[in-house]
Amino acid sequence: xxxxxxxxxxxxxxxxxxxxxxxxxxxxxxxxxxxxxxxxxxxxxxxxxxxxxxxxxxxxxxxxxxxxxxxxxxxxxxxxxxxxxxxxxxxxxxxxxxxxxxxxxxxxxxxxxxxxxxxxxxxxxxxxxxxxxxxxxxxxxxxxxxxxxxxxxxxxxxxxxxxxxxxxxxxxxxxxxxxxxxxxxxxxxxxxxxxxxxxxxxxxxxxxxxxxxxxxxxxxxxxxxxxxxxxxxxxxxxxxxxxxxxxxxxxxxxxxxxxxxxxxxxxxxxxxxxxxxxxxxxxxxxxxxxxxxxx
Numbered sequence: 001x002x003x004x005x006x007x008x009x010x011x012x013x014x015x016x017x018x019x020x021x022x023x024x025x026x027x028x029x030x031x032x033x034x035x036x037x038x039x040x041x042x043x044x045x046x047x048x049x050x051x052x053x054x055x056x057x058x059x060x061x062x063x064x065x066x067x068x069x070x071x072x073x074x075x076x077x078x079x080x081x082x083x084x085x086x087x088x089x090x091x092x093x094x095x096x097x098x099x100x101x102x103x104x105x106x107x108x109x110x111x112x113x114x115x116x117x118x119x120x121x122x123x124x125x126x127x128x129x130x131x132x133x134x135x136x137x138x139x140x141x142x143x144x145x146x147x148x149x150x151x152x153x154x155x156x157x158x159x160x161x162x163x164x165x166x167x168x169x170x171x172x173x174x175x176x177x178x179x180x181x182x183x184x185x186x187x188x189x190x191x192x193x194x195x196x197x198x199x200x201x202x203x204x205x206x207x208x209x210x211x212x213x214x215x216x217x218x219x220x221x222x223x224x225x226x227x228x229x230x231x232x233x234x235x236x237x238x239x240x241x242x243x244x245x246x247x248x249x250x251x252x253x254x255x256x257x258x259x260x261x262x263x264x265x266x267x268x269x270x271x272x273x274x275x276x277x278x279x280x281x282x283x284x285x286x287x288x289x290x291x292x293x294x295x
Contacts, residue, residue, distance in 0.1 A: 027055070027249060028058070029080040030061055030079050032061045032064050032078075032081070035065050036211070037215070037275050038268065041275060041282055043082065044283060045286050045290070046083070048286055053254075053258065056249055061078075067165060074240070075117060080241060080245040081240070082240060083239050084121075086102070086124075086233075086238060087234050098232075100230070100233070105234045106236060113240065118243045119243065120241050120243055121239075122260070123260030125236075125237045127237055127264055131171075132210045132211055132225075133148055133207055134208050136222060147225060147227075148180050148226065148228060151180075158185055160184050160189070161190075162188045163190070164190050171232065176231055176232075196210055200222065216273070218269070219277035237263070241256065267289070271286070271289060
């Protein structure tokens with residue numbers, strides 16, 4: 001009896017093992033984002049659209065950190081998809097000099113990401129999010145500040161505040177201040193991105209490095225200075241997906257293609273403002289956008 005019972009156990013385990021081998025691989029991807037509102041909104045947009053169009057299950061991992069951390073997670077296979085900006089990919093990840101043309105930047109990033117990393121750079125979403133040097137509205141009016149070159153006169157008395165990534169990046173603070181010949185009163189303060197505009201409105205800083213599509217710029221009556229020397233490269237928003245994920249789930253490509261050119265800078269700004277200024281839920285904001293676009 002004991003021998004028969006043992007044989008039955010072995011047989012049951014074997015059948016279970018064989019059944020498991022025959023099960024299809026899970027239809028699931030992991031979408032990530034950097035640590036700021038726009039990235040969380042875009043990750044949710046990708047997730048909702050993919051779920052609706054393909055039935056693929058999506059795990060969301062948002063607010064993970066900066067560019068290089070997200071890039072490493074992609075290479076390690078911990079993430080399958082996220083949204084990057086072409087100028088960031090070119091300078092911060094590939095370590096190459098900026099290019100003036102949006103198309104040239106996109107093509108170089110697409111080529112090198114495929115060749116070096118096994119990552120597919122899909123079609124741009126339709127908007128650019130460049131670094132924004134932002135000042136208080138009353139300072140802009142009183143001191144006649146419209147362009148970045150206008151602040152050279154006041155910079156020696158001013159305090160700057162930036163995110164850690166902008167301070168360290170090759171297309172960041174050092175190169176920008178040198179290009180415009182700027183000398184500030186002190187070393188720039190490094191803050192979380194979410195605190196920069198509060199520091200500006202509370203007069204703890206006089207100029208901050210934000211993003212051109214930030215919703216709080218208009219809501220807080222701040223002014224984005226024009227990059228009149230064209231220091232910053234193009235920063236077109238593009239989904240980046242692992243080749244392995246596309247091979248496993250080929251319908252992903254068509255779903256991502258449907259989002260190409262669908263978001264204008266103003267639409268992105270409004271979604272960011274809805275989350276940051278109006279304190280609305282990200283999922284709800286994205287659902288409304290998708291409905292308006294009939295996605």
